Amino acid sequence: MTETPATSALWPAPLADGAVRATVTVPGSxxxxxxxxxxxxxxxxxxxxxxxxxxxxxxxxxxxxxxxxxxxxxxxxxxxxxxxxxxxxxxxxxxxxxxxxxxxxxxxxxxxxxxxxxxxxxxxxxxxxxxxxxxxxxxxxxxxxxxxxxxxxxxxxxxxxxxxxxxxxxxxxxxxxxxxxxxxxxxxxxxxxxxxxxxxxxxxxxxxxxxxxxxxxxxxxxxxxxxxxxxxxxxxxxxxxxxxxxxxxxxxxxxxxVEPDLSNAQPFLAAAMITGGTVTIPDWPRRTTQPGDALREIFTEMGGSCELTDAGLVFSGTGRIHGIDVDLGEVGELTPGIAAVAALADSPSTLRGVAHLRLHETDRLAALTKEINELGGDVTETADGLHIRPRKLHGGIFHTYDDHRMATAGAVIGLATAGVEIENVATTAKTLPDFPKMWTDMLSGAGK
Structure with a gap:
C-alpha cells in the first residue's frame, strides 16, 4: 500500500442535510x-x-x-x-x-x-x-x-x-x-x-x-x-x-x-441507506452476471429495501444501518463500500473471504483499516477480511491511494461525518467519470 502524495488536491465530501431522493444514471460496466x-x-x-x-x-x-x-x-x-x-x-x-x-x-x-x-x-x-x-x-x-x-x-x-x-x-x-x-x-x-x-x-x-x-x-x-x-x-x-x-x-x-455498472451504483445506494432516502438506478438488469447485483441482498440485510421496477432499481433506507457478517469472496470489489456503510452501522460487522484484495489497486484491507481508524473508527484487519466495530467518527483526510473505490468509500462516510476531505477524488475517473458532480447532483435531487 503506497500512500499518494500529501500535496494531492482535497475534495470536501458533502455532508447530507436530509434524506436523498434522486434518480442516478450509472455509466456502463x-x-x-x-x-x-x-x-x-x-x-x-x-x-x-x-x-x-x-x-x-x-x-x-x-x-x-x-x-x-x-x-x-x-x-x-x-x-x-x-x-x-x-x-x-x-x-x-x-x-x-x-x-x-x-x-x-x-x-x-x-x-x-x-x-x-x-x-x-x-x-x-x-x-x-x-x-x-x-x-x-x-x-x-x-x-x-x-x-x-x-x-x-x-x-x-x-x-x-x-x-x-x-x-x-x-x-x-x-x-x-x-x-x-x-x-x-x-x-x-x-x-x-x-x-x-x-x-x-x-x-x-x-x-x-x-x-x-x-x-x-x-x-x-x-x-x-x-x-x-x-x-x-x-x-x-x-x-x-x-x-x-x-x-x-x-x-x-x-x-x-453494455449494462450499467452495478458495482458503481454502490455509493448511491449507500446514500439512500444512510440518509433514509430513496435512490432509483435506471436500467438495472433483471438478469446479470455482474457482482454488483449482490448489493440488493447485502444492503437489504443491512437495513434497506429495494424493488426492481420498470423504472429500474428503487432502493430505500430508513437511516438505520445494521451490521453484517458476510463472505464477500465472490464480490470482493464491493468491500470498500460495504466497509464504509458498516462503519456507520448500529452493530459490528465481519467481512470475510477477501484476502485477495491486498493485491488490488492498493492493499484495500490495509487502506480501509487505516483510513477509517484515522477518522475515529475501530477496524481490525483479519487474515481474510475486516472486523468493523462502529464508533462515532470525526472529520479528517481520507487518503485514496489512487484507488477509485477508496475514494467513493470516503464519500459515503462523509455523508454522515462532517469535515471529511477526500484526497485525489479524481482517481474515480478510472471507472466512474464525473463522480463528484454525480454525487452533488444526487444530494440536490438533480441526479437525473
Missing part, C-alpha cells in the same frame, strides 16, 4: 465494456459496443487495441440515442485488423488491460511492450505469463513475473492444456479464455490453487464468449471442477449494449 472490446477485436467481422463506459480503464483498453492494429470508431448511435433511458447514445464500432507489433501498451493500473491483452499480443506479428503505472509493477501477473509460455508464447520479463515486459507475438499461438493458480485473481482465468478461440488448439484451463475469487466475473466471460459463438465447457455445465475448455473457432461480430 467497465467489466463488460473491456471484455466486449477484446472479443470484438478478435472477431472475424466488425461489431458494435453500444453505451460503453468511457473511463480511464476503457480508454486504456481501446488505445492498446488500436496500437495493435484494431480499428475502433467512436460514434453516436441513432438506435440508442433517444432511447429514453437516460443512457449515453455513444457507440464504438470495432473493426478487427491484422494484429501487429511493434506496439506499446500502457496498462495504467487496469487489471483487465494488463491481464487480458498479453494473450491477445501473442497473436500479433511482432513485439508488444507492456508498461504501466508504478503500482502495476506490484500487481500479480506471473501466472498469466507462465501460462502463456506453457502454451507456446515467448515473453521477456527479465524473470520478474511482472510488468514491464515484452510479448514477442508470432501471429498465432498453439494453445492446449495449462494449469494456473488463479486464487489471487479470477482475471487470470478470464484472460486465457477470452483469446482461446483464436489459439490453434483452443485452451483447457485448470485452476490448481486455493479458493477462486470473483466467480461472477468468470461467468461473465463465459457468457460473453458463448454469445460471440464460442463453445465453452465449464464446471457449472457439468464439467470437471475448476476446469474450463474453449474450442478454437471464428468469433462473431456482435451488436452489444
Amino acid at each position: 467497465k467489466s463488460v465494456t473491456n471484455r466486449a472490446l477484446v472479443l470484438a477485436a478478435l472477431a472475424s467481422e466488425p461489431g458494435w459496443v453500444r453505451r460503453p463506459l468511457r473511463s480511464r480503464d476503457s480508454q486504456l483498453m481501446s488505445d492498446a487495441l488500436r496500437a495493435m492494429g484494431v480499428g475502433i470508431e467512436e460514434t453516436v448511435s441513432s438506435s440508442s440515442a433517444g432511447s429514453g433511458t437516460g443512457q449515453s447514445g455513444e457507440a464504438w464500432r470495432v473493426i478487427p485488423g491484422r494484429l501487429h507489433g511493434p506496439a506499446t501498451v500502457d496498462v495504467g493500473n487496469a487489471g483487465t488491460v494488463m491481464r487480458f491483452l498479453p494473450p491477445v499480443a501473442t497473436l500479433a506479428d511482432g513485439p508488444v511492450r507492456f508498461d504501466g503505472d508504478p503500482r502495476s509493477y506490484e500487481r500479480p501477473l506471473g501466472q498469466v505469463i507462465s501460462a502463456l509460455r506453457a502454451l507456446g508464447a515467448r515473453i521477456d520479463d527479465d524473470g520478474r513475473g511482472a510488468l514491464p515486459m515484452t510479448v514477442h507475438g508470432g501471429g498465432a499461438l498453439e494453445g492446449g492444456t495449462v494449469e494456473i493458480d488463479a486464487s489471487n485473481s479470477s482475471q487470470f482465468v478470464s484472460a486465457l479464455l477470452l483469446s482461446a478461440p483464436r489459439f490453434n488448439q483452443g485452451v483447457e484451463v485448470r485452476h490448481v490453487g486455493g479458493n477462486l475469487p470473483s466467480m461472477p466475473h468468470i461467468r461473465m466471460t463465459v457468457e460473453m464468449l458463448r454469445a460471440a459463438g464460442a463453445q465453452v465447457d465449464t464446471p457449472e455445465a457439468g464439467g470437471e471442477k475448476d476446469v474450463w475448455r474453449v474450442a478454437p473457432c471464428a468469433l462473431l461480430g456482435r451488436d452489444l449494449v
